[in-house]
Amino acid sequence: MAQKIVIDPVTRIEGHAKITVHLDENGQVAEARFHVVEFRGFEKFCEGRPLWEMAGLTARICGICPVSHLLCSAKTGDAILAVTIPPAAEKLRRMMNLGQIVQSHALSFFHLSGPDLFLGFDSDPQKRHVFGLIDADPDFARRGIRLRQFGQEIIEVLGGRKIHPSWAVPGGVREPLSEAGRQHIKDRLPEAKQSTLIAIDRFKKLYEKFHEEAMSFGEFPSLFFGLVGADGGWEHYGGQLRFVNSDGEIVADWLDPADYREFIGEVIQSDSYLKSPYYKPMGFPEGVYRVGPLARLNICSHMGTPMADQELKEFRYRFHGTVTSSFLYHYARLIEILCAIEKIEEMIDDPELRHGLLRAQAGINQLEGVGVSEAPRGTLIHHYEVDKDGIIRRMNMIIATGHNNLAMNKTMTQIAKHYIKDPTSVPEGVLNRLEGGIRAYDPCLSCSTHAIGQMPMIVQLLDRDGTLLDEVRRDS
């Protein structure tokens, strides 16, 4: 008889979600699905409000990466104002985004996935969390906490607060880098870099233990999508969009974000508040693609900083070119932290950050604008239509985690098929691997449905007709 397993809530992810595992009539895993269960409706309630509010308001989509929305919204505003922002403003926006990449990736690696990686997927669920990691390895946990703090402090130094700064605006930014801020960041750079190198080293040594996970946590061919710089290098703020396939071939290049509707379609699935974007020329579901750290490393020619370039070379050598296992998002995330720190190091003494022009002034010059930036977890697109007074008439947003929805579902099915041998007794460690497969993507569900909060997780066992047979929640 066919069945389904439910994990609810999915924990240690940034949002509210469930996982269901569907069994076929022989009691074997047919597929597994990931459901996002929260929704707030930003695309509708922003209508009728002024463009100038959007940076601050859309930042409230997500407390983990508010800076992504802040910057993407400001860039959309730049397009509507039809201005080129001053060079100092672009550098400052870049610096804040780098700070955010550091803090968000550190959160994912140390606080959320660290317990699985360093305590073990099968370790005691009572202790498998950041406080357990603090107990087991206080020095390493402290390094992780301080690395996240470093990223948050860059945001605070520039924007006046760590979460939801009102700093980037259409046309530029409001404040430069202060001298005290410059000094503070500079003083903390060496420790941040050292902690990152230690984490990279630890992950490489640990990796040998995780071959099975690497082969089953989303190991499949797909497209990879994101921004690359004019020279094809790693990019997080400007540049153009590129799709690359699993053989490393460029499928589409120099795509203008304003044309996103031509290459990205969105399909609705009735069992989730998260929509599923796909690459339109290949259709649904063949057009599955991935975004985020792994994708950014796969699509770029180089990182652009010495140590991160060395790490990228090794990464590609180890995994033979284009890296197709989603388990390796963790590794890619660490290389990106290193790159971000090196880039901050390179720019920190630039006098323009303290004295340059900050803001281009203009009124409404275009009635439509599209902005794009790389959030820590992938490409973020904002699209606004306004009237001549700058009141929002229509809004659409495609969020990083959404791009990965099809890939996350494929990953769930792969893990369930690989690890669930006997659906009548599924060990806790296997349920945790399903969640771990989701955590690898570091999904931000608040963002992705413009709604989400806590990520609880259930695994439900469903029969072929969708009847609930069993529900597994891990109890305390």
Added chain:
Amino acid sequence: MGRVRFATLWLGGCSGCHMSFLDLDEFLIDLAELVEVVYSPIVDFKDYPENVDVALVEGAVCNEENLEIIKKVRQNTKVLISFGDCAVTGNVSAIRNVIPMSVQSVLQRSYLDNGDLNAALPVAEGIVPRLLDKVVPVHDVVPVDIFLPGCPPSAPRIKDVLVQLLETGAVEGRPDLIKFG
């Protein structure tokens, strides 16, 4: 006396309040000595336990699942803290309340108008929780003991409240703690 049984909960909000809680940074290490975290998005316990001493509740009550869990939390918690502006006033999560037929229209825009293939509303019964007609703050549904506003409340303010609570069992209502936005 055993460690204080501590929980955090995330309803309809952006998680910014939880991120601000994580901004306690190294104080988290000290906190781990004083409290036992028995439920939170950052730990793996799937059910809200009994006899919780202190709970921080982020977010507004937006859907049927939020409604169900907040009642359970109230029943099993001594001190419930309404944590951040969404929990205290509804804030951004409640902006949709002013739209006529808000549930239908927010869903319609996102899933029917802005979807290409298979445009339909997510309705899977038992999987995707239904949205409430009106988003409400936490105290609209259950009694709240302490209000800690802010979007989000900054880490020093969170620390101040937690330390007072852990040391004296109460929180003094100082004006500087009442700060929105």
